[in-house]
Amino acid sequence: MRLHPYNIAKKVEIVVEHYRENVQPLLQGMAKAMVVLGSRKEAVRWKLAIDGYIKSKGYGLGTLAAFSGEVSDAESSEEPLTEASAALNPGLKGRDIREAFAGADFHLLLVANKFQTGFDQPLLCGMYVDRRLAGIQAVQTLSRLNRAHPGKDTTYVLDFVNSSEEILNAFRTYYDTAELEGVTDPNIVRDLKAKLDASGHYDEFEVDRVAAIAMNPRAKQGDLVAAIAPVADRLLKRFRAAQERRQRATDQEDDRGASEAKDELDALLLLKSDMITFQSAYSFLSQIFDYANTAVEKRFLFYKHLVPLLDFGREREGVDLSKVTLTHHSLKNEGQRRLDVSGRDETKLMPMTGMGSGSVQEKEKALLAEIIARVNDLFGGDTTDGDQLSYVTTLRDKMLESEALVTQAANNTKAQFDNSPTLKAELMNAIIDAFEAHAALSKQALDSQKVREGLREVLLGPAQLYEALRARAGQEHADA
Template identity: 75%
Template sequence: MACTRSSRSISRKGFGANSVKLDGSGHYDDFEVERVAAVEMNPRAKQGDLIAAIEPVADRLLKRYKAGQERLRSARERADDVGASDAQDEINALVLFKNDMAAYQRAYSFLSQIFDYGSSTIEKRFLFYKRLTPLLEFGREREGVDLSKVVLTHHNLKNEGQRRLDVSERDESKLTPMTEVGSGSVQEKERARLLEIIERINDLFGADTTDGDQLSYVNTLRDKMLESDALFMQAANNSAAQFANSPTLKEELMNAIIEAFEAHSSLSKQALDSQKVRDGLKEVLLGPAQLYQYLRNRSNDHFPGAAT
């Protein structure tokens, strides 16, 4: 597959906008990120070190949320519309902050299969958000932070090249340092598939959304379409070419776009407004996103004698 842009360009685009937004929220600083990352990377760190690093941040944000709720209740009792609006805005901002951290983690989970982020700020923020997000149980009345979710499992960022775990190889003696996984491996095929999705989706959507958001969107659409009994039956009884020309496929794609609107409003709006984008999405879903193959595999589980 030919790539029209460098891997570095794609990887930066995948996180740039979201990182700037999260950093600009004012809910944490670089010292707090570095402190959590340092604990994760230190093989000698203890559970207490991680708690000491992450608890102050979570406690501060939980108190901000609780204070916002109290201001909102007070303003409503006084019929203070302006005060109530300000308090609600602060509450919404904290909820959005948590959602943005979750989105960052999803993007990282996708793109880390393709790019080696090493000990970069991208990796450190992922570690920080991963620890902070589950502690922000907004709206649950309790004193202090629920630290039962804080369990230290060391994250080693030692640079050992591009080596990744190959589940198809059981013999550990075959793994040698600084050797890339072979081009025929499961990891390389997955990497090529994700890169193809990125390249093709980038041609459909503008620069306002990240690669991670676009990958997540494609997977969301595919998962929703996999729930369609009509598509399931058509995939079971038709060839890939026949399936691609099915009017039901276009209808179910439109239904999936509408259902995904709340979680992916910007991308769904572009898809709803453009037949070209919808056609491009269909090609990606039938191509590297492997919608037909997923449906066929599901049909083979139910109907072992299904036509091929």
């Protein structure tokens, strides 16, 4: 959705028109703005879209896109794009982006994980945010607007993602003064080192070999690969083997085997998580505390090169989105608000504690939230979430009373059941039966084939009608 051309086009229009009307007139027409995006690919898509919109309107506005590395996006360009690409930033002409943006020719700077900290541009009076911000990141990003300039007394933030309450809470934490709840114990790095060593997934020789190559200025990349690849390959094979064991055990209804395989998968996921935590803690604490231990430093180098190779744990379960298309999109104006950071709460900042004590979290059961979200897309905004959830529940209960559906669910696959004419007929009957209790929703459902098809998908998806019908069929068989 974030990369869908319609979504980007609508936001681009809002950004450009808001900038022209509210921001550009500031500082005698010299005011600039920044657009903060969630990924480099978004920055590329936005840059091309915003340039196209500006050209179609004949506006005299200049834009720049800033990001690190290169972006491969076949829908935008046949060749990988960088900041210096003429197809993306034709007006850059070899200059540094900071220098170019300071000139009068450029007005909007699109950034992705760049210039959100340490960027000083006094003419910056507007910011457009289309990525999730929280805590210190929110403060650092929005504070790009705080650079003083003669006559600068107004700044604007237009946020597509974050709520004003979230941003206000982030600023209040650091407003006036910020205090720590306690002191960070530097020994947490040593404790985490001991835990990782005890896992048995690597030995001292492997750590020493990688560290020696990483510290050798004459070493080649091939030497590093030869040293670290066997460790990564061993861990990846263990993860894949555990996945296969779990799948076999699940297919054979071997609960114990599936549980043991899952425990091994969780242990490997936690190993990677602990390595990342070790790197973060050591990077911070080593600046203020001398560990006087080369073994700790060696492990930092070892984990630094090993973690990027451990790509396990990215598999997703559940909904297949490969065939999903964006059918409609809406942006709602939540209004303009001045955020007052005074009256700061007394929440104190927590020190680092309990590192490496995490556990793999089970996926949250979110069927009700999924039902509400999907039905929200089917119906207008005139009904509450409670009404919509109640409506789906009513339809489901009424369809559970159908003996024909019980029989079909018991004797057909879910795909076959989905194509049943009886299912469509019984859904229509349920909508009519529910009309009195849910007149507004039923009217929309009766008037729209699209809504009825969407309801059928919800009933067979998160509402689990098919599973409930089969359960009822099994219960009736047992009672018989």
